[in-house]
Amino acid sequence: MKKFAIAAAVAGAALIATSGAQAQSRDQIRIVGSSTVFPFSTAVAEEFGRSSSFKTPIVESTGSGGGLKLFCSGIGTNHPDITNASRRIKKSEVELCAQNGVTGIVEVKIGYDGIVLAADKSAPDMQLTLRDLYLALAAKVPAPGTEGGAGNMIDNPNKTWADVNPELPNRPIIVLGPPPTSGTRDAFNELAIEVGCETFSGMKALAKSDKNLHKVLCRGLREDSAFVEAGENDNLIVQKLQANHEAVGVFGFSFLDQNADAIKAFPVAAEGGEPMEPTFEAISDGSYPISRSLYFYVKKAHIDVVPGIREYLAEFTSDKAWGDFGYLADRGLIPLGEEERVKFHDDATKLNNLSLD
Amino acid sequence: MSNTRDFEPTDWKSPEMQARTRKRYRRDRTFRAMGFSAVILAGLFLVLLIGRIFQDGAMGFMQTSIDLDVTFSEELLGDPRAMDAEAFEEQVRQANMSRLLDAALTAQFPEVTSRRDRRALIRIISGGAREQLRNMVLETPAIVGTTKTVRLLAADDIDQLRKGKIDANEPEANRKVKDQELGWYNKLVEEDRVSLNFHTRFFTSGDSRDPELAGIWGATVGSAITLVVTLLIAFPVGVLTAIYLEEFAPQNRLTDIIEININNLAAVPSIVFGLLGLAVFLGVMHLPRSAPLVGGLTLALMTLPTIIIAARASIKAVPPSIRDAARGLGASPMQVVFHHVVPLAMPGILTGTIIGMAQALGETAPLLMIGMVAFIVDIPGGFTDAATALPVQIFLWADSPERAFVEKTSAAIMVLLTFLIAMNGLAIWLRQKFERQW
Known part of the structure; x- marks a missing residue:
């Protein structure tokens, strides 16, 4: 018994000692970042591992912000080589990177993702505008008859879609959406709610006079039963829509694509625009209003230190992966236009530095 | 104590006492019934949970395969008798196995000619089939030059169709499997080339983004x-x-x-x-x-x-x-x-x-x-x-x-x-x- 205990303790200590040495070198690419890009990144990683002599990269789903934080924490094999993001890198993040010695960063835009509003097949059709979405979901809305602004805000009184816009059906507002930690939520607030908010002239004026208040008022979602945070798992939202026919879900396009037999998406119109269905084409050419770009970022200092990064970039930016009929499109990625593809393929092969302007 | 003599033994027959014992027994029975129903309730939840997992999961151990007549062409793979083992292995690793699949599918469906349709056709077979064919050739080089019926994994959508998880009666727009693919699938079923088998790969491989290739x-x-x-x-x-x-x-x-x-x-x-x-x-x-x-x-x-x-x-x-x-x-x-x-x-x-x-x-x-x-x-x-x-x-x-x-x-x-x-x-x-x- 005692001998065993001592042997085990020694074995444990030896293990830790040897692994410390092993951590110095790495022959496998490490990728972190957005959960939205995760399905695409893993698909490329798997194909890359299968068709090349390199090991399959390890992909972690940490969220865009978490991924960039890890990515910017330093140079060396203990830090990731690539991070995925469902939004563009921020200036503050580039500065953080630079502080930790991460200066050479290659930016690759990989495609688009649409955020859809969908409900069960049996639900009546609705045509929504961004203004409707703002009035239905914001925590504070302009008092009736006013154009908003700091003094004219009231707590959101709307209970049904008809309260928001008389043309919409008289059904209660129940929206299932992602939690604040999610990149999808950030994008939804920014691309839908805030844009809808700015259709009120008072709110637009506020953006100039008090930026912070504008942000709070135009991006804050209501916290009563009308907006339900349904967790990061989009599959769960799809299931809940089938159980509750009055609910509307907010999630990424790939989940709509996979579940088109059970749920349907509502067309959304930008202010003054035509209502657009979230189709492949409409998201790709930007006519669907709630669409965002997806990116990944590569640490130049790791290229040629960790084997395979160049080849991984080549695989990701190859036509068979991100092209119009590539395997990423099969998984729900909405490809870039031809021109942008050429530009970012060029950036990726020549390792052009990121420039924010 | 002086009054012990006054102590009266309990009169069990008196109506008050009988009422009290009845009450006590009733409490006893209620408590037992509650305990028993708690156990039953817990059991029911367990059965419901496990039952649901089994219902969903049983099919996860099965996978649909499609039998295809694959010709292992000498032109593509090289002749194992004419070259040394290493060079042969190298050539097989480099070879584009999709061409074997494409040839086999074209033989099966000669009516599919357009490039676009053939690309759609090859997608009814799992992406793992290329690896499967490659391993077959590497294991038995003698296979080159022959035509064999090979059981290849079907793509996940075809698998879901076979398992009844995709309803063929839905309108085409709402279905993952389009009418064209459905036609091919039905033809394969008629020829008895589609089968549902125990999926050993699930227990032997690592993760994958393709459900039919993913393993535990x-x-x-x-x-x-x-x-x-x-x-x-x-x-x-x-x-x-x-x-x-x-x-x-x-x-x-x-x-x-x-x-x-x-x-x-x-x-x-x-x-x-x-x-x-x-x-x-x-x-x-x-x-x-x-x-x-x-x-x-x-x-x-x-x-x-x-x-x-x-x-x-x-x-x-x-x-x-x-x-x-x-x-x-x-x-x-x-x-x-x-x-x-x-x-x-x-x-x-x-x-x-x-x-x-x-x-x-x-x-x-x-x-x-x-x-x-x-x-x-x-x-x-x-x-x-x-x-x-x-x-x-x-x-x-x-x-x-x-x-x-x-x-x-x-x-x-x-x-x-x-x-x-x-x-x-x-x-x-x-x-x-x-x-x-x-």
Whole structure:
């Protein structure tokens, strides 16, 4: 018994000692970042591992912000080589990177993702505008008859879609959406709610006079039963829509694509625009209003230190992966236009530095 | 007492007394009925849960295959008789196996001619078929130049169609499988080329983004390595702590504080241990991310309190007379402990350990912090290779958009449950084997 205990303790200590040495070198690419890009990144990683002599990269789903934080924490094999993001890198993040010695960063835009509003097949059709979405979901809305602004805000009184816009059906507002930690939520607030908010002239004026208040008022979602945070798992939202026919879900396009037999998406119109269905084409050419770009970022200092990064970039930016009929499109990625593809393929092969302007 | 003579024996026949006994019996019966219905309710929930998992998961162990007549063309693969083994292997590795598939499918469906349709046609076969054909050629080079009927995995949508999860009567726009593919599928069914088979690959391969190629083996190995590390650290440290605290440590304020802390640690949420692991093992000690070594160390911290508490309880349960007898015969304190107390306490210690390990097996939260929640295809081969664990795999699959992962998730849950039942069975067996009466 005692001998065993001592042997085990020694074995444990030896293990830790040897692994410390092993951590110095790495022959496998490490990728972190957005959960939205995760399905695409893993698909490329798997194909890359299968068709090349390199090991399959390890992909972690940490969220865009978490991924960039890890990515910017330093140079060396203990830090990731690539991070995925469902939004563009921020200036503050580039500065953080630079502080930790991460200066050479290659930016690759990989495609688009649409955020859809969908409900069960049996639900009546609705045509929504961004203004409707703002009035239905914001925590504070302009008092009736006013154009908003700091003094004219009231707590959101709307209970049904008809309260928001008389043309919409008289059904209660129940929206299932992602939690604040999610990149999808950030994008939804920014691309839908805030844009809808700015259709009120008072709110637009506020953006100039008090930026912070504008942000709070135009991006804050209501916290009563009308907006339900349904967790990061989009599959769960799809299931809940089938159980509750009055609910509307907010999630990424790939989940709509996979579940088109059970749920349907509502067309959304930008202010003054035509209502657009979230189709492949409409998201790709930007006519669907709630669409965002997806990116990944590569640490130049790791290229040629960790084997395979160049080849991984080549695989990701190859036509068979991100092209119009590539395997990423099969998984729900909405490809870039031809021109942008050429530009970012060029950036990726020549390792052009990121420039924010 | 002077009035004992006045004491009247209970008159059991009196109406008040009878009413009271009736009431007492009724309470007794109600309590039993409530207890019984609680058990039934718990049982029902269990049956519902397991039933649902089985219903979803049973099909996860099965996979649809399509039989195709593949011609292993000498032109593409090279002639194994004419060239040396190494050059042949090189050529096979380089060869584009899709061309074999394309040729086989064209032979099967000569009416499909346009390039676009042929691309759609090849998608009814899984992307893993190329690898399958390559391995066949490498295993038996003599196959080159012959035509064989090969059972190839179907793509996940075709598989879902075969299993009835995709309804062919839905309008085409709402269906993942389009009319064109449905036509091909029906033709294959007519020729009896579509079959549903037991899917051994599920138990032998690592993760994949294609449901039909994804397997549980990588996660199983990851879990096993992690648990080995946990056991190596938590068992000796936990048992020695328990022995010291029970048998040697003086009873004072300090040991009281330690005891309270151990009890509190047992109730700390597991994610906190993950944060600790992140700060200490990755931040200070610079161990590699996603390594089962780090996972094992983190889970060991989490399991320690459970093991210490169980071990202390079972050491305390050894009667003092045994210690006294051993000391009476001249045994040193250490001999008393290791020759007499610990062997008698062993069944309890082992049970506690295994229950702690089973708890560790089911944990995801601490692993999230140290990077074990990741997409990892390669099967881990050591303590520092990147790995995931079974519950993590379940979490990742449950979050995947492809519909076919639903049944894979349930199948993985069944594997995890089997693992747990085996561990608990081992605990019961060990207890029975070592249990001693005194």
